[in-house]
Amino acid sequence: MKKAKLSTLLITLLSLTSLVACNPGEITSSSNNSGSSNQPSASSAIELTAIALNKTETSILLNSTETLTVTFTPNNATDKEVEWSSDDATIASVENGVVTAKKIGVANITVKSKKNASISATCKVTVKDNVILSNVSAKHEFVLYEQNKVKDEKNDDGFYDHTQSYKVGDDNAFNVKPALTVLDAKTYQPVSASQWLHDFTISAKLGNDTVGEEYFKVLDARECNVDFTEAAVGKTFTISIAPGGVDASKVAQFTKSITVDVVDGYNVYNAKELGYFDTRPQDYEHDVPRMEDDNNWKAKWAEFKIANNMNPDYLPASLILQTDIAVTANDVPSNFFYTAEQAAALGDTKAAGSLVDFTFFYERTVAGDMTIDGNYFDLDFSAIPLIKRERQKTTAEGAVIGHAAAFKAIAGGDITFRNINMTGNAKKAASDEDKIYAGGIIFSKAAGSKSLKAYNMIATKFYITFFGEDPDTNGDPFTEFELDKVKCFDNYNSFLYNWGSTVTAKNSLFRSCGGPVLIQDHTNTDTYESNNGFVIDGFAPVANFIDCTIKNYVSGSEAWFQQFNATSVTNDIKMLSDLFYATGLPKSFVTNDKGEGKLYQALATAGENAFFNFIVLNKSGRAEGITTVPACGTVNFTNTDKTITFNYRQPPVDDPVYLAYVAYNTASDEEKQAAYQALGAAALAKGIITDPNDPEAGNKIMGYFESLCMEHMMLRGVNNNGGPVFDFGERFGLLAYDGRNPFLQPIQNVVAGSASQFTPTQEQLANMPNYCTIYYGGMALVMELTPYVA
Amino acid sequence: MKKSTILLLVIVYIVSFFVIGLLGHSIRNYNPEVYPESVEIIDPDNRTEMSKDTVDPDTGELLYHYYFVYKNYKSGDSVRIKANIKPDNCTYPDVKFTKDESDTSFKIETHETNPNIEKNFALITLTDELETVLSTPFFVSTTNPGSQIKLKVCITFVSPLLS
Numbered sequence: 036m037k038k039a040k041l042s043t044l045l046i047t048l049l050s051l052t053s054l055v056a057c058n059p060g061e062i063t064s065s066s067n068n069s070g071s072s073n074q075p076s077a078s079s080a081i082e083l084t085a086i087a088l089n090k091t092e093t094s095i096l097l098n099s100t101e102t103l104t105v106t107f108t109p110n111n112a113t114d115k116e117v118e119w120s121s122d123d124a125t126i127a128s129v130e131n132g133v134v135t136a137k138k139i140g141v142a143n144i145t146v147k148s149k150k151n152a153s154i155s156a157t158c159k160v161t162v163k164d165n166v167i168l169s170n171v172s173a174k175h176e177f178v179l180y181e182q183n184k185v186k187d188e189k190n191d192d193g194f195y196d197h198t199q200s201y202k203v204g205d206d207n208a209f210n211v212k213p214a215l216t217v218l219d220a221k222t223y224q225p226v227s228a229s230q231w232l233h234d235f236t237i238s239a240k241l242g243n244d245t246v247g248e249e250y251f252k253v254l255d256a257r258e259c260n261v262d263f264t265e266a267a268v269g270k271t272f273t274i275s276i277a278p279g280g281v282d283a284s285k286v287a288q289f290t291k292s293i294t295v296d297v298v299d300g301y302n303v304y305n306a307k308e309l310g311y312f313d314t315r316p317q318d319y320e321h322d323v324p325r326m327e328d329d330n331n332w333k334a335k336w337a338e339f340k341i342a343n344n345m346n347p348d349y350l351p352a353s354l355i356l357q358t359d360i361a362v363t364a365n366d367v368p369s370n371f372f373y374t375a376e377q378a379a380a381l382g383d384t385k386a387a388g389s390l391v392d393f394t395f396f397y398e399r400t401v402a403g404d405m406t407i408d409g410n411y412f413d414l415d416f417s418a419i420p421l422i423k424r425e426r427q428k429t430t431a432e433g434a435v436i437g438h439a440a441a442f443k444a445i446a447g448g449d450i451t452f453r454n455i456n457m458t459g460n461a462k463k464a465a466s467d468e469d470k471i472y473a474g475g476i477i478f479s480k481a482a483g484s485k486s487l488k489a490y491n492m493i494a495t496k497f498y499i500t501f502f503g504e505d506p507d508t509n510g511d512p513f514t515e516f517e518l519d520k521v522k523c524f525d526n527y528n529s530f531l532y533n534w535g536s537t538v539t540a541k542n543s544l545f546r547s548c549g550g551p552v553l554i555q556d557h558t559n560t561d562t563y564e565s566n567n568g569f570v571i572d573g574f575a576p577v578a579n580f581i582d583c584t585i586k587n588y589v590s591g592s593e594a595w596f597q598q599f600n601a602t603s604v605t606n607d608i609k610m611l612s613d614l615f616y617a618t619g620l621p622k623s624f625v626t627n628d629k630g631e632g633k634l635y636q637a638l639a640t641a642g643e644n645a646f647f648n649f650i651v652l653n654k655s656g657r658a659e660g661i662t663t664v665p666a667c668g669t670v671n672f673t674n675t676d677k678t679i680t681f682n683y684r685q686p687p688v689d690d691p692v693y694l695a696y697v698a699y700n701t702a703s704d705e706e707k708q709a710a711y712q713a714l715g716a717a718a719l720a721k722g723i724i725t726d727p728n729d730p731e732a733g734n735k736i737m738g739y740f741e742s743l744c745m746e747h748m749m750l751r752g753v754n755n756n757g758g759p760v761f762d763f764g765e766r767f768g769l770l771a772y773d774g775r776n777p778f779l780q781p782i783q784n785v786v787a788g789s790a791s792q793f794t795p796t797q798e799q800l801a802n803m804p805n806y807c808t809i810y811y812g813g814m815a816l817v818m819e820l821t822p823y824v825a
Numbered sequence: 826m827k828k829s830t831i832l833l834l835v836i837v838y839i840v841s842f843f844v845i846g847l848l849g850h851s852i853r854n855y856n857p858e859v860y861p862e863s864v865e866i867i868d869p870d871n872r873t874e875m876s877k878d879t880v881d882p883d884t885g886e887l888l889y890h891y892y893f894v895y896k897n898y899k900s901g902d903s904v905r906i907k908a909n910i911k912p913d914n915c916t917y918p919d920v921k922f923t924k925d926e927s928d929t930s931f932k933i934e935t936h937e938t939n940p941n942i943e944k945n946f947a948l949i950t951l952t953d954e955l956e957t958v959l960s961t962p963f964f965v966s967t968t969n970p971g972s973q974i975k976l977k978v979c980i981t982f983v984s985p986l987l988s
Contacts, residue, residue: 417972
């Protein structure tokens with residue numbers, strides 16, 4: 036036993052001596068090493084008894100890292116080789132103690148001895164958002180919808196109808212993602228909403244009942260794409276959207292809901308998808324001579340749709356805008372615009388990149404109805420490059436010819452635009468160079484479709500807003516135009532250009548145009564043969580403006596209603612209960628292409644508070660014009676006993692209005708002189724003039740009092756029966772108070788005009804509930820009979 | 826209607842248009858209205874840190890046209906901003922401020938709701954105590970007919986605890 040102990044001691048001493056001699060530093064390194072690279076000597080091992088991490092629990096922001104450190108017990112344990120692991124590396128991964136947060140959630144990071152797996156330590160890692168959800172608003176577009184819906188119609192940007200529901204199509208997905216304000220958790224700067232990585236809880240209710248997949252499916256709970264089924268069409272749903280990942284206390288605040296009406300149609304999120312309006316017939320080659328090599332526009336649209344992952348054969352029943360949309364040159368086939376080569380080949384009459392004239396962006400040529408519902412959003416064409424006109428571009432007076440249109444409908448059903456705020460690309464001719472680019476595109480053309488309807492729309496800065504053409508080679512009807520609650524602003528050429536349609540504009544506003552409110556073109560009631568040999572049925576366009584407001588142009592000299600190229604009498608342009616405002620230069624209401632027939636309205640100095648609720652007008656194209664001078668007087672009616680009393684009133688003899696009337700009308704020099712003298716005295720008293728001998732005194736007096744005449748119109752005379760007499764030779768009545776009435780059906784052929792006077796009989800009066808049409812030569816005067824208000 | 830009929834109709838229409846008539850009349854002396862060309866949002870009191878056109882660096886998505894950070898918020902504080910429309914002779918010189926009405930965490934007062942506030946100014950106020958961070962996203966838009974300029978604006982209030 037003693038011998039054995041001595042042997043053991045000797046061996047131990049020899050071993051230690053050997054180790055020191057071999058690598059003395061290795062012992063020290065090994066004892067202090069907490070890593071896994073050292074290879075301790077088995078023969079000298081100090082056993083590891085425990086390890087610990089510097090944290091047992093920690094939170095790490097997503098996409099961040101944190102380093103965990105290990106403590107060994109004993110500190111000088113020989114074997115410090117460890118292994119790191121995560122129980123869910125998709126949430127938090129680890130390598131050599133460095134933990135990377137990859138996904139929101141909880142993971143356990145474990146470190147254990149390689150040699151002895153029972154020695155380990157664990158840290159619970161919670162991966163948290165690296166962003167802060169600092170606000171949830173209703174979907175941006177829905178806020179805009181709500182905003183636009185309630186705008187006061189008195190404002191230029193406000194729609195007339197504030198009640199239109201939010202429409203959603205059933206054909207494709209509908210996005211309901213709210214607008215999240217997501218901030219970087221450290222800097223508080225905004226980051227993309229896509230960094231909020233939680234799903235949303237989305238449901239839909241029909242009435243009080245939450246619906247299932249019969250009506251509604253959630254396609255993507257993160258991006259909030261949902262889809263209504265065909266069974267949902269015609270029904271109203273309330274969709275509720277709640278973001279995940281928020282404290283329970285904030286769920287209610289951050290939950291948003293929208294109510295929608297589901298319709299049969301396609302939800303449009305970008306301008307390219309407007310191409311679904313287009314149904315050009317196959318092989319339809321547009322007859323644009325300069326585009327021979329590139330003129331199969333149907334094929335071009337098909338290519339374009341395929342290139343943009345759109346089905347070229349899909350024909351939705353309606354298109355529903357789901358956001359503001361701006362159409363650019365990149366959103367339609369490229370052959371709509373001149374290439375540099377084409378422009379060069381065609382000389383300086385074209386410009387590279389500019390729109391080819393006679394381009395119709397979206398053309399519909401199939402039977403059936405089509406609706407574009409705007410949900411009060413913008414549809415903006417202002418970025419479309421302007422057309423450099425051909426045919427030497429402008430007339431001496433600055434005329435610009437334009438034929439390109441945003442929408443075109445041919446031989447189809449009802450085409451309806453509603454609840455859209457449309458903007459064109461018309462610019463104004465400030466310089467000669469501008470003139471050849473000015474004008475822009477037409478909003479919509481129609482030929483042979485059943486009707487072109489616009490409801491609750493705003494159309495600004497187009498060349499023309501509505502253009503009806505002559506389609507009549509096969510007995511097809513003219514397209515009827517029906518405008519209701521439409522606002523037209525600031526067009527270049529005219530608001531309405533009519534070739535034969537029946538135009539009805541109700542409750543609408545037309546303001547500030549470079550040309551007329553309405554142009555009647557090519558009026559010809561006889562069947563005729565065109566220059567190219569086609570026999571075209573005659574047509575007589577009719578236009579009704581009912582309860583509309585027509586305001587003056589900013590400046591300019593064209594008539595408010597014009598007629599061109601007419602070979603026969605145009606039917607009525609009926610102005611019923613409309614308001615006319617005019618300031619600035621005198622305006623003519625109607626004229627023909629010879630400059631004849633101007634009806635100068637008399638409000639040159641009356642300001643915007645003066646208006647007519649009149650009537651009028653019609654004229655013949657190449658027949659006699661209507662010439663008149665400012666009217667004065669008052670026309671009053673009663674309709675209780677169906678008796679028209681024009682209420683010719685004998686004003687006080689010193690009434691300056693009456694004096695003005697007498698001075699201006701009476702045939703007797705003595706009476707006229709007496710009236711002038713009385714008028715002069717009244718003018719002095721009112722301070723209109725200060726010196727009766729002023730050479731301009733007469734003009735000042737008449738200028739002032741003639742404007743007053745509008746408020747106190749007087750008819751020129753009475754007939755033998757005491758009834759009214761119209762004398763169209765010089766004047767006709769303009770009523771000066773607002774007696775707006777609902778539109779009633781006209782009474783046809785009340786009387787055929789004879790000579791220049793019309794005296795209704797009692798029987799005729801009985802058949803005149805609210806207005807009558809009086810034909811006079813080539814002219815028809817349509818008068819609303821407004822109940823007299825004392 | 827047969828396809829051939831439609832095609833004939835189209836061709837006839839086009840040809841006839843060239844032959845029958847053109848829109849030849851004059852446009853004279855027309856001075857159009859002046860529409861807004863730009864809107865600038867400023868913090869007239871210099872109480873915030875402002876950044877313009879904040880975009881997601883990964884996607885390029887525009888987050889806000891104007892983004893203001895108001896630090897060390899104290900209960901009851903308000904931030905005032907102003908919208909400047911260009912050009913100066915614009916026919917439509919006013920703007921409108923719009924927010925999600927269902928979001929009651931903040932309010933916007935303007936000349937319309939409080940005549941003491943000048944036109945085109947807005948006063949943004951939180952309605953509750955602020956625990957950490959709250960953003961107030963809203964729109965500023967022009968009032969012209971046709972397409973309006975619409976700006977996305979946001980003011981973020983940061984509690985002193987985080988500031």
